[in-house]
Amino acid sequence: MDLDAIIDRDFEARVAELKEWIRIPSVSALPEFHGEVVRSAAWAAGQLKGMGFPKAEVVKTETLPLVYGEWCPYPGKPTLLIYGHCDVQPPDPLAQWVSPPFEPVAREGKLYARGANDNKGQSMCWMGACKALLARDGKLPINVKVLMECEEEVGGTAIARHVAAHAEALACDAVLVVDTPMPGADKPAICVSLRGLVYTEITVTGARTDMHSGQYGGVAPNPIQALALLLARLKGEDGIIQIPELMAAIPDVTAEETAAWAADVLHYGDSLKEQMGTGQLFGQNGVSPYARVGLYPTLEVHGIRGGFVGEGAKTVIPASAVAKVSLRLPPGVSAKPVAGWFEAAVRKQLPKGFGVEVKVLSTGEGMNVAWDAPAMKLARDAMAEVYGKPPLPMRMGGSIPVCADFARHLKVPVLLVGFGLPDDDLHAPNEKYDLAQLKQGMRVIGRLVVKLSLL
């Protein structure tokens, strides 16, 4: 029986397993859900055990655990290290979900739930591929190691420490990461760069306590207003970030890439507008949308809070206001100096008389991958066979910090082969995963695992 037929035959069983996993609300950002995060890790380890991995365990760390599995019976053959994560984003705002975030429901061929794509659905691609190979051959054709984490959504560093400390045990010929999207279901692509990330929390303070706007309005410091002024100064309507060091660090690109952007086979700008439901692109005019999303830095406010936000009216001038602000970094720009640049810019732009604290909540390094690495060529072939056309190289705007750790410590190509679609609404209400893409993903990864035996 060929691999695709087995994938077809067992597909409903794989979807049922995925739903079981999704029902575990493994929200790493919320401490009260950490028990569920551990359950999610145990579930993944259980899957590896069920497949017959001789080693399959939940590995304790100082924070949330890792999952590690090994199927390495062939001393001479190539080894693939597969990465995934067991945690998910918080589901809020809950009111905007059509169906509850942790009760997966399929509608029109798409599975809706928190984690349906990121990263449980995407992980099921390689789990399903391995299960199909095992069902057909009773064994995998190469050595496979699996390393999963539970802190991807909170910038946790347990896996980074683990990779640095266990580079020898994790030795491999390539790393596979199924955590990226393609531009469309008929537009195969493989990711060639990731942006880095510095995630901060800014607290602006004014008077000693909350004040009545009648009694003090006109002479009082308003930290919300100061925060608004600060944010407006850090990035104006022109989208240019007022951190000169960061803007100067944007790398040059090849003439080939510039030409590809100009050719714009993906109609990328139009596609982004459609996905966002907006009549225009925002940000820095005159810069290609490929560059705005994949190459340029960003400064985004993810959340803001201050004063009275309940129903009705309260005439308070609050004593403080808080914003969560992240910077995405051009691939190749290290996160290390950026937090310092940012804090200096905040202090420079803050209106006079206010206090400010900048906390760095997490950082992650970006990465570049060589399009011509031998393992990458096999991934390109596997994808071309399944989709009937060669994949495009794509710069991804997101950050998967561990990829940089893999590249640095294991010194092998990191294959970012993912099957998400642009409208999957990761990190948003009604996150979904296209079940046809799940099946294609199993097919591609199955072929890739077979091909890697040729390395």
Added chain:
Amino acid sequence: MDLDAIIDRDFEARVAELKEWIRIPSVSALPEFHGEVVRSAAWAAGQLKGMGFPKAEVVKTETLPLVYGEWCPYPGKPTLLIYGHCDVQPPDPLAQWVSPPFEPVAREGKLYARGANDNKGQSMCWMGACKALLARDGKLPINVKVLMECEEEVGGTAIARHVAAHAEALACDAVLVVDTPMPGADKPAICVSLRGLVYTEITVTGARTDMHSGQYGGVAPNPIQALALLLARLKGEDGIIQIPELMAAIPDVTAEETAAWAADVLHYGDSLKEQMGTGQLFGQNGVSPYARVGLYPTLEVHGIRGGFVGEGAKTVIPASAVAKVSLRLPPGVSAKPVAGWFEAAVRKQLPKGFGVEVKVLSTGEGMNVAWDAPAMKLARDAMAEVYGKPPLPMRMGGSIPVCADFARHLKVPVLLVGFGLPDDDLHAPNEKYDLAQLKQGMRVIGRLVVKLSLL
């Protein structure tokens, strides 16, 4: 026995009553507390009944009730209408209270609780004065009407409709409002103007849903950023509000008032800085702090909310963001056109490509009171007798919208004689009322009620 001796003798009983009232958490801004608001009204009506008011009732309205009482046995004599309110501000942020907001506790001569000043403590001044007069004489020396509301903190309009509809029944020779502060315990003052208020909620919208900042950061509309830009454009660090019609409406003041501001017997700017715990005054440089607080308009953000504000990091670009913004209006400037000016300014200053909705949550008119009105002169005398020096005329920056209704429909002077202190932290955590001021207030109001029989 003289009035002050009776006030002294019964003071603890009055404080006990005040504590009983405060324990009713009558938060009008929060619908789930509306039952408590009604209890608070019933408590006040019960006090009037207990004093022997022949009429003392809770009056239903379309929204929250009023309290009305009448002691009018003397057809020929002057009538005083006393106003107060039974509702309080929300207590949040709860974590900043030293003692729970609805469990009144006296520390160092000050009573700490939500409503300790605003307006339950201040109302106890006139309740205590009337009780002392009744204890001494078995009757009041003039006709007294009492009208209280339960929506002062939410800009409710029930009382405005009531005053407009029942001007004849409310006919009187003066209105007494005990809801304002004095500049210090040794600095008696009577309020001669109030600012108006327009309270709004601004919602800025961007994309169709929340988005992942990795996937869309660089081209996505960020409504928090747009809101920050908008707020920064509506009022810069120079404190000048970018609503030309409003700035043009600031009235001229007399040379006498300008001179009084320059003389600055209250050391007002220094006093405000000390109260706020700041090293500087904010707002419009070059404008007297008396004018900034009492005469000039304000634009203040009272609350802001958008995106992810929980613990930790979430890389979302939200679909919308909300701010509560109020304008205080120069006395004499009607609130009616201002909401329109504001909405036009918002639409003009909003960054391109975003949606916006401006909801007016409430409005209130400001007011001027004549310093030389006969009833005002009696109030000035009463205050001078108790404090040993004549009161200063003060412009107050707050808004008590019903005062404008009283002035308009009843056509009598509104006496804003209050005993709060600048550091009472109204609308903030650890609101308090100085118990010595409570007693002084009873003495002043007792004398005023006696003097009004001379009108």
